[in-house]
Amino acid sequence: MFDAAAVRREFPILDQQVHGKPLVYLDNANTTQKPLSVLEALDHYYRADNANIHRATHLLSERATKAYEGARERIARFFNARESAEIVFTRGCTEAINLVAYSYARPRLKPGDEIVVTRMEHHSNIVPWQLVAQQTGAVLRVVPMDDAGVLDMAECARLIGPRTALVSVIHVSNALGTVNPVRDVIALARAHGVPVLLDGAQAAPHMTVDVQELDCDFYTCSAHKMYGPTGIGALYGRKELLESMPPWMGGGDMIASVTFEHTEYNKVPYKFEAGTPNIAGVVGFGAAVDFLSRFDLREIAAHEHALLEQATAGLAALDGIQFVGRAPERAGVVSFLVGDVHPHDVGTFLDQDGVAVRTGQHCAQPVMDYYGITSTVRASFGLYNTPADVDALVASVKKVQGFFS
Numbered sequence: 001m002f003d004a005a006a007v008r009r010e011f012p013i014l015d016q017q018v019h020g021k022p023l024v025y026l027d028n029a030n031t032t033q034k035p036l037s038v039l040e041a042l043d044h045y046y047r048a049d050n051a052n053i054h055r056a057t058h059l060l061s062e063r064a065t066k067a068y069e070g071a072r073e074r075i076a077r078f079f080n081a082r083e084s085a086e087i088v089f090t091r092g093c094t095e096a097i098n099l100v101a102y103s104y105a106r107p108r109l110k111p112g113d114e115i116v117v118t119r120m121e122h123h124s125n126i127v128p129w130q131l132v133a134q135q136t137g138a139v140l141r142v143v144p145m146d147d148a149g150v151l152d153m154a155e156c157a158r159l160i161g162p163r164t165a166l167v168s169v170i171h172v173s174n175a176l177g178t179v180n181p182v183r184d185v186i187a188l189a190r191a192h193g194v195p196v197l198l199d200g201a202q203a204a205p206h207m208t209v210d211v212q213e214l215d216c217d218f219y220t221c222s223a224h225k226m227y228g229p230t231g232i233g234a235l236y237g238r239k240e241l242l243e244s245m246p247p248w249m250g251g252g253d254m255i256a257s258v259t260f261e262h263t264e265y266n267k268v269p270y271k272f273e274a275g276t277p278n279i280a281g282v283v284g285f286g287a288a289v290d291f292l293s294r295f296d297l298r299e300i301a302a303h304e305h306a307l308l309e310q311a312t313a314g315l316a317a318l319d320g321i322q323f324v325g326r327a328p329e330r331a332g333v334v335s336f337l338v339g340d341v342h343p344h345d346v347g348t349f350l351d352q353d354g355v356a357v358r359t360g361q362h363c364a365q366p367v368m369d370y371y372g373i374t375s376t377v378r379a380s381f382g383l384y385n386t387p388a389d390v391d392a393l394v395a396s397v398k399k400v401q402g403f404f405s
C-alpha cells in the first residue's frame with residue numbers, strides 16, 4: 001500500500017504553518033512541492049559539479065556533462081522513449097509545444113491545412129497553433145466536449161481527415177481533471193497518417209506514460225508539476241520527426257560547424273538546445289524522475305483517485321456545491337463553485353485556514369466560456385496529500401458557506 005504520510009516527510013516545505021494553521025497544500029496541478037532528494041541534487045550540483053557542459057576538458061565540466069546527459073537518459077527511460085536523443089530539454093511544457101509549432105508545423109503547413117485541438121486545451125496548446133495558423137493560413141479545428149467535460153469522440157472522428165496536418169490534445173485536463181481517451185484519438189489520427197502531440201503536463205505526475213505504447217509522435221511535460229524544479233521540462237519527439245525539423249533557436253551547442261557562408265547543425269537533440277541550458281534544472285528533473293520511479297505509479301494513481309473520490313463525496317454532501325467537470329475518468333483535480341460566492345473569495349477564505357487551492361480560469365478560458373463562468377475553485381492532489389488534507393478542505397469550504405450565508 002502506498003504510504004502518503006511517510007512520503008510527506010520527505011517534503012520539508014509541507015511542515016509549516018500559514019496564517020497560524022498547518023499548511024494543506026492542494027495546488028499541485030499548478031506546481032508541486034519538491035522532495036529532499038531533488039533539493040539535495042540541486043545543492044550538490046552547485047556545491048560540487050557546477051561547470052558548463054559539452055565543451056571543456058576539465059573534470060568539473062565532465063561531471064556536469066555526465067549529470068546532465070545522465071538525467072536525459074533516466075527521463076527517456078521514465079517515458080520509455082527508444083533512446084535519449086528523443087528527449088529535448090525545454091523550459092517546460094509551454095516551450096515544448098511552441099518548439100513543435102515553430103519547427104514542425106510552421107515550415108510544413110499550407111493554407112487550408114488543419115490543426116485539431118480540443119475544447120479543453122490549456123492556453124499553451126491553443127495560442128502557439130493560432131500563431132502558426134496566422135503565419136501559414138492553416139485553420140484550427142476544435143473537438144467539442146459535453147457538460148461532464150468529456151470529449152465528443154464522434155465529432156473528433158469527423159474532424160480528423162485528409163486536411164488534418166497535426167492533432168494536439170491535452171492528455172489530462174488541468175481545469176477539469178478529465179483523462180482523455182488519447183489512444184482513440186491517436187488511432188483516428190494514425191488512420192490518416194497524421195502526427196499527434198500529447199500535452200502531458202497533468203498526466204506525467206499521475207500515471208505511467210509510455211510513449212511507445214501510446215504511439216504518440218510528441219509528448220510534452222513540465223518538471224515542476226512532477227516534483228522537480230521550475231523552468232525545465234521536456235519534449236519527447238519521435239527521432240525521425242525531430243531529425244526532419246529545422247532548429248528554432250540558433251547559437252552555441254546547436255551547431256556542428258559555423259562559417260559566415262554556411263552552418264551545419266548538431267544532431268538531435270542538441271540541435272534544439274541552443275546556448276547554455278538550465279543544467280541544474282535538468283539535474284533536478286533527473287532527481288525528480290528518480291523520486292517518482294521509486295513508486296509504482298499505479299499505486300500513486302490509486303491513492304490520488306481515493307483522495308479525489310473522498311473530496312467529491314465530502315463536497316457533494318454540502319449544500320450548493322456545483323462541480324465543474326464530472327468525467328467518469330479523472331485524475332488529480334476537482335473543480336467546483338460554492339453557491340454564488342466568487343471563487344476568489346473562496347480561495348482567500350481557504351488560505352486563511354491554511355488550505356492552498358487555485359482559483360481562476362486555469363489558463364483554460366474556452367473551458368470557462370463553455371460553462372458560462374469566469375473561474376472555479378480547483379483543489380488538486382499530489383502523492384503526499386492525505387485524507388486529513390481532504391477533510392481540512394471540506395471543513396473549510398463548509399465554513400465558507402456558513403460565513404457567506
Ligand code: PMP
Pocket residue numbers: 029030091092093094095122124125170172173174199201202222363
Ligand atoms: N498544459 C497543461 C495541461 C498545464 O496544466 C500547464 C501548466 N498549468 C501547461 C500546459 C503549461 O506548463 P508550463 O507553464 O509549465 O509551461
